[in-house]
Each structure stands twice: as structure tokens, then as C-alpha cells.
Amino acid sequence: MSTRKRLMIPGPIECEANVLAAMGEPVPGHTAPGFIASFGQCLKMMKQVWQCPSGQPFIIAGSGTLALEMAAANLTEEGDHALVLSTGYFGERYARILERHGAKVTLLEAKTGHAITARQVEEALSTKKYKLMSFTHVDTSTAVKMDAQSIGELGNKHGVMTILDGVCSVAGENIRQEEWGIDVVLTASQKAIGVPPGLALMVVSDKAIQAWKERKTLVRSYYADWTNWLPIMEAYETGKPAYFGTPATNLVKALEKGLENIINEGLEARFDRHNRLGKAFRTAMSLLGLDMIPASEEVSANTLSAPILPETISLPDFMQAMGSAKVAIAGGLLPEIKTRYFRVGHMGSADKEDLRLCVEGIAFALNECGMNANGEKAWRTAIAE
Numbered sequence: 412m413s414t415r416k417r418l419m420i421p422g423p424i425e426c427e428a429n430v431l432a433a434m435g436e437p438v439p440g441h442t443a444p445g446f447i448a449s450f451g452q453c454l455k456m457m458k459q460v461w462q463c464p465s466g467q468p469f470i471i472a473g474s475g476t477l478a479l480e481m482a483a484a485n486l487t488e489e490g491d492h493a494l495v496l497s498t499g500y501f502g503e504r505y506a507r508i509l510e511r512h513g514a515k516v517t518l519l520e521a522k523t524g525h526a527i528t529a530r531q532v533e534e535a536l537s538t539k540k541y542k543l544m545s546f547t548h549v550d551t552s553t554a555v556k557m558d559a560q561s562i563g564e565l566g567n568k569h570g571v572m573t574i575l576d577g578v579c580s581v582a583g584e585n586i587r588q589e590e591w592g593i594d595v596v597l598t599a600s601q602k603a604i605g606v607p608p609g610l611a612l613m614v615v616s617d618k619a620i621q622a623w624k625e626r627k628t629l630v631r632s633y634y635a636d637w638t639n640w641l642p643i644m645e646a647y648e649t650g651k652p653a654y655f656g657t658p659a660t661n662l663v664k665a666l667e668k669g670l671e672n673i674i675n676e677g678l679e680a681r682f683d684r685h686n687r688l689g690k691a692f693r694t695a696m697s698l699l700g701l702d703m704i705p706a707s708e709e710v711s712a713n714t715l716s717a718p719i720l721p722e723t724i725s726l727p728d729f730m731q732a733m734g735s736a737k738v739a740i741a742g743g744l745l746p747e748i749k750t751r752y753f754r755v756g757h758m759g760s761a762d763k764e765d766l767r768l769c770v771e772g773i774a775f776a777l778n779e780c781g782m783n784a785n786g787e788k789a790w791r792t793a794i795a796e
């Protein structure tokens with residue numbers, strides 16, 4: 412019997428069998444006809460999943476941080492003003508990346524557990540002229556979700572380009588990139604897309620491509636420069652191979668299956684499933700007596716949760732007790748509070764059974780640490796609501 416735990420950390424996540432089978436196929440060459448067709452299909456399906464039919468998709472070997480850096484490198488020139496809306500660890504990281512590419516960054520930080528409101532954004536955009544604004548849709552360190560629609564719309568109103576870090580939200584939370592007018596929506600393969608780690612993914616609006624074409628200076632990263640990658644994406648989408656850097660061929664094959672799985676489930680059904688499971692998980696945690704980092708339901712993500720431990724329980728003790736659970740979860744990430752909470756990913760193909768095992772594991776660990784929690788009852792009640 413396998414003792415492998417189900418991965419319920421906030422990425423990488425469990426992958427469906429057809430995705431893993433594609434990873435395990437004999438390595439395709441990057442000019443093989445079958446691979447060219449798969450790459451082209453992935454680019455087309457990304458536009459569907461991102462809900463951005465007129466966008467330009469990019470598939471590049473690298474992690475989500477490369478996607479963050481690619482958008483920053485191509486859209487920033489020395490001295491450009493950038494507004495970073497931060498709801499945790501990844502907002503902070505984006506400020507550093509933009510600065511590295513020459514931007515003058517204004518960091519607008521939310522109080523831990525809170526989102527940045529449309530009013531705060533409006534005020535910031537009214538007091539200074541920015542070239543671009545970035546925000547983290549779901550910050551994986553706090554499980555706080557921002558209102559992507561209102562920020563996209565505010566960006567358009569003020570003529571500011573918007574970059575959405577969707578590494579923990581694309582394909583788990585609804586994003587209508589084109590309708591909401593968001594210029595870059597980026598993610599990585601190992602989160603809600605449900606593919607092993609290794610691909611940086613993004614869809615870029617026509618407006619952002621135009622802004623990039625009007626640059627006066629060279630992009631400061633050779634690998635991330637769209638000058639090198641745009642012709643490659645255009646070639647594969649029209650059924651022709653092209654070379655700049657070797658694509659991660661097995662990962663692209665796996666991505667094709669992952670995107671097919673998402674489209675076959677249906678976007679609305681998938682967002683609805685995440686919504687129901689996320690809500691049920693939060694209810695179960697509350698029935699176990701745990702508070703959450705997000706301050707309200709309205710700002711709570713559905714792709715992951717961040718429950719707070721009671722003051723009497725230490726994170727190392729709790730994590731050790733979780734050792735006998737059938738699922739793997741993650742500790743805290745935000746430096747100021749990282750020993751006071753833990754994180755559970757419930758995105759991608761996660762289902763009721765995964766969450767039941769997880770809630771029961773958490774209750775068991777809490778009991779080992781001296782609480783009196785009934786996980787089975789909490790989950791039964793939560794999922795019935």
C-alpha cells in the first residue's frame with residue numbers, strides 16, 4: 412500500500428492521470444508534427460481559459476516567478492512609475508522585481524487579512540500618474556482575494572496598464588481578462604491549472620503588446636524578452652515550429668491535457684466547484700474553532716485557506732501531529748506571522764473526499780495538541796450547508 416500523502420499544499424497540487432501520462436510519454440522533439448499541434452492547441456486553449464480571445468498567450472519554461480519577471484521586464488523602462496497593490500508575500504516580491512527592471516515603485520500594502528479596496532486604488536491613481544499597476548489576485552501567503560474586476564476597470568479609467576498575478580487563481584477563480592480589461596494575467600503550471608511545476612504562462616492584451624513595441628530601450632532580460640518569444644508563439648499557433656530556447660516538450664504535452672480537463676469540466680462549473688469546496692472548508696474550520704487570516708468571506712480565496720492556530724498550540728507540534736494524516740498541508744509563509752497559521756490548497760481537481768480527509772486530519776492533529784475537535788462531524792455539517 413502506498414503511504415504517499417495527497418498533496419494539499421498551495422502548489423504543486425495533485426495532477427489528473429491523463430496529465431501524468433502525457434508527462435511520461437517518450438520525449439517529443441520540439442519540431443515533431445504532433446508536438447507542434449499540441450503547442451498550438453495549448454495557446455488556443457489558454458485564450459479560452461483566460462477568457463481573453465484577442466490576447467497573446469506565452470508558454471515559457473520556468474516557474475511563476477519567471478512569469479512575474481517577464482511581464483515586468485517587458486513593460487518597464489528606467490524611471491517608469493509602478494503601483495504595487497500588496498496583500499502579502501507575493502506583492503512584496505513583485506515590488507522587488509519591478510525595481511530590478513528600473514521601475515520607481517509605490518507599494519500600497521493592505522493590513523494582514525484585508526484586501527486593498529477600490530477606493531484606496533482610486534485615491535492612489537488620482538494622486539500620481541503611473542504607467543502600470545500590479546496586484547495579486549489571491550495571495551498565497553494570506554489566502555486574501557482581491558476584486559480583479561474593479562481593479563481592471565480602474566486601470567482602464569486612469570489609463571494605467573494592469574498586471575494580475577494569478578498564480579494562485581487562474582482556472583480556480585473567475586477572471587474575465589478581456590471583459591475586465593486586464594493587460595497581463597499570468598500563472599504557473601503547478602497551481603490551479605493542475606500540471607507539474609515548470610511552465611510560466613501568461614496572456615497579454617493587445618494594448619500591452621503595443622506599449623512594449625513602443626519601448627525606447629532594450630528589455631533588460633535576454634531570456635524573458637518578448638522580442639525573442641513572440642515569433643515563437645506566433646509560429647506554433649499557426650502550425651509551424653520555430654526555435655529560440657528549447658520548449659519543455661513533455662510539460663507542454665501535459666499542459667494540453669490539463670487545459671482540456673478544464674475546458675471539459677466547463678469554466679463556470681469549475682469556478683462553482685472551487686467556490687462550494689472553499690466555503691465548506693472554511694465552515695469546517697470554524698466548526699473546529701479556528702479563525703482564518705482573511706478578515707471576511709468577501710476577501711476569502713477559494714483556491715486555498717489559511718486557518719489560524721489557537722494560541723495554545725505551536726505550529727511545529729501541529730505539523731508533527733499532521734504527519735500521520737493522509738494529506739500534506741503547508742505551514743505559514745508571511746514572515747511576521749508564519750508560526751501562527753497553516754495553509755491548505757484546495758484547487759485544481761481537489762474534491763469532497765480530499766477535503767474530508769484533510770478536515771479529519773486537521774481535527775486529529777488539533778486533538779493531539781490538546782483540543783477537543785470532531786472532524787467528521789464538522790465536515791458532515793459543513794458540506795451539507
Ligand SMILES: *Cc1c(COP(=O)(O)O)cnc(C)c1O
Nearest residue numbers: 474475476501549551578579599
Ligand atoms: C506560487 C506563487 C508565486 C510564485 O510562483 P513560483 O512558481 O513558485 O515561482 C507567485 N505568486 C503567487 C500568488 C503564487 O501563489
